[in-house]
Amino acid sequence: MHHILEPGPLLAEWCAEHGQPAWRARAIRRWLHGGRAESFADMSDLPRGLRADLAAAFTVWSTTVARHHRTEDGTEKLLLQLADGERIECVLLRDGQRRTVCISTQVGCAMGCVFCASGLDGVIRNLSAGEILEQVLRLARLLPGDERLSHVVVMGMGEPLANLDRLLPALAAVQEADGPGISARRITVSTVGLPKAIDRLTAANPGYHLAVSLHAPDDQLRTRLVPVNAAIGLADVMAAADRYWEASGRRLTYEYVLLGGINDSPRQARDLVTVLAGRAALVNVIPYNAVAGLPWKEPTTAAREGFLATLRDAGVNVQVRRRKGARIDAACGQLRRAAAGADSAEPSAASTIVHTIQPTSSTAASTAPRMPPSHPIQ
Numbered sequence: 153m154h155h156i157l158e159p160g161p162l163l164a165e166w167c168a169e170h171g172q173p174a175w176r177a178r179a180i181r182r183w184l185h186g187g188r189a190e191s192f193a194d195m196s197d198l199p200r201g202l203r204a205d206l207a208a209a210f211t212v213w214s215t216t217v218a219r220h221h222r223t224e225d226g227t228e229k230l231l232l233q234l235a236d237g238e239r240i241e242c243v244l245l246r247d248g249q250r251r252t253v254c255i256s257t258q259v260g261c262a263m264g265c266v267f268c269a270s271g272l273d274g275v276i277r278n279l280s281a282g283e284i285l286e287q288v289l290r291l292a293r294l295l296p297g298d299e300r301l302s303h304v305v306v307m308g309m310g311e312p313l314a315n316l317d318r319l320l321p322a323l324a325a326v327q328e329a330d331g332p333g334i335s336a337r338r339i340t341v342s343t344v345g346l347p348k349a350i351d352r353l354t355a356a357n358p359g360y361h362l363a364v365s366l367h368a369p370d371d372q373l374r375t376r377l378v379p380v381n382a383a384i385g386l387a388d389v390m391a392a393a394d395r396y397w398e399a400s401g402r403r404l405t406y407e408y409v410l411l412g413g414i415n416d417s418p419r420q421a422r423d424l425v426t427v428l429a430g431r432a433a434l435v436n437v438i439p440y441n442a443v444a445g446l447p448w449k450e451p452t453t454a455a456r457e458g459f460l461a462t463l464r465d466a467g468v469n470v471q472v473r474r475r476k477g478a479r480i481d482a483a484c485g486q487l488r489r490a491a492a493g494a495d496s497a498e499p500s501a502a503s504t505i506v507h508t509i510q511p512t513s514s515t516a517a518s519t520a521p522r523m524p525p526s527h528p529i530q
C-alpha cells in the first residue's frame with residue numbers, strides 16, 4: 153500500500169495506468185489536501201469503482217491518533233502513531249485569528265540539547281514527506297468547517313534541517329492553492345543552526361521565516377546546552393543565518409530558552425546584544441518548560457525581566473513566547489515521553505483526553521523507554 157499523501161508522481165502515474173485523465177490526480181489531492189476527505193469513500197464525485205481501486209492501492213493515513221488532548225485555551229495536541237509503531241507529536245494553536253500548527257520532522261532528535269525532551273533518546277528516524285504533511289492535514293481537520301490554518305511552525309520533534317529532503321516537498325504541498333494554501337512567509341522553520349543546511353535552504357527557497365535556536369551568547373555555554381555546537385561554533389551559525397537574511401530580506405528570529413542561573417544573567421544579556429549587533433533580529437525568549445527528570449529551572453521573575461530589559465534598552469526586538477499548551481506538554485517531545493514511560497500517564501487536570509487508543513503488544517515494545525545518551529549537563 154502506498155501512502156497517498158507522499159508527494160511525488162506516483163498518484164499521477166497510477167491514474168495514467170488506470171486510464172484516468174490527468175486532472176483526476178489533482179482532484180483527488182484537492183479532496184485530501186484542501187478539503188476534508190477522510191477516505192476515498194468521501195470523494196463523492198469519483199466513480200465508485202475508481203474509489204475502490206484507489207482504496208486497494210493507497211492508504212490515506214499512515215498514522216493513527218494515539219492520543220488527542222485539548223486544553224481550555226483551544227490548544228490541541230495529537231500523539232500520532234506511525235506505521236512502524238513509533239510516535240510523534242503535533243499541535244494546533246489558536247491565537248486570535250491565527251490557527252497555527254506545530255509539526256515534527258523526526259522521531260526523536262540527534263542534536264542533544266540538554267533541556268529538550270525530544271533528544272533525550274537520540275534520533276530514531278527521519279519522517280517521510282508524507283508523514284510531515286499528514287500532521288498538517290490531520291490538525292486542519294480539527295478546525296470547524298469555516299476555519300482554515302493560517303501558519304505552520306516547524307518546531308516539533310526533531311531538527312528540520314537534518315531532514316531537509318523530506319521537509320521541502322512537504323512544505324511545498326502545504327503552500328499549494330488547492331491544498332492548505334499557506335504561503336511561505338507564514339511558515340517558520342526552526343533550526344538548531346546547521347550552517348551547511350541553512351545554506352541549502354537559502355539556495356532552495358529563502359521565503360520561509362527562519363528561526364535559529366541560540367540559547368547562549370558564547371561558544372562555551374552554547375556547547376554545554378546545545379552539544380552539536382562543539383563541531384560548529386556560534387560564528388559559523390551566525391554567518392549562515394546572515395546569508396539567509398541577505399537572500400530572503402526577512403528578519404530572522406533567534407530563540408533563547410531562559411534557564412534559571414544558567415544563561416539568564418545581565419552579563420549574558422549584554423553579550424547577546426553584542427552577538428546580534430547590526431542584525432535585523434527578533435529575539436524570541438522562551439520560558440523553560442520543565443521536563444521531568446531534568447535539573448533545569450525557570451528563571452526568577454527578576455532575572456527574566458532584567459534580561460528582557462537589557463535587550464530592549466539596547467534596541468533589540470524581543471518577544472516572550474507565551475506558554476500555550478504547556479499544560480499538555482506541548483513543548484517538543486514531552487507528551488511522547490510521558491506516553492512511552494507509562495501508557496496510563498495522565499495529562500494535567502486542565503486538559504482533556506479526547507481520544508486514546510490502546511497500543512498493541514508490538515507497538516508497546518517499540519515505544520519502550522530507551523537509554524538516554526549521556527549529556528554534558530554539568
Ligand code: SAH
Pocket residue numbers: 263265267268269306307308310311312342343344345363364365407408409438439440441442443483484
Ligand atoms: N530542532 C529545532 C526545533 C526545536 S523545537 C531547533 O533546535 O530549533 C523549537 C524550540 O523549542 C527550540 O528553540 C528548542 O530549543 C526549544 N525547546 C526545546 N525544549 C524546550 C523546553 N523544555 N522548554 C522551552 N523550550 C524548549
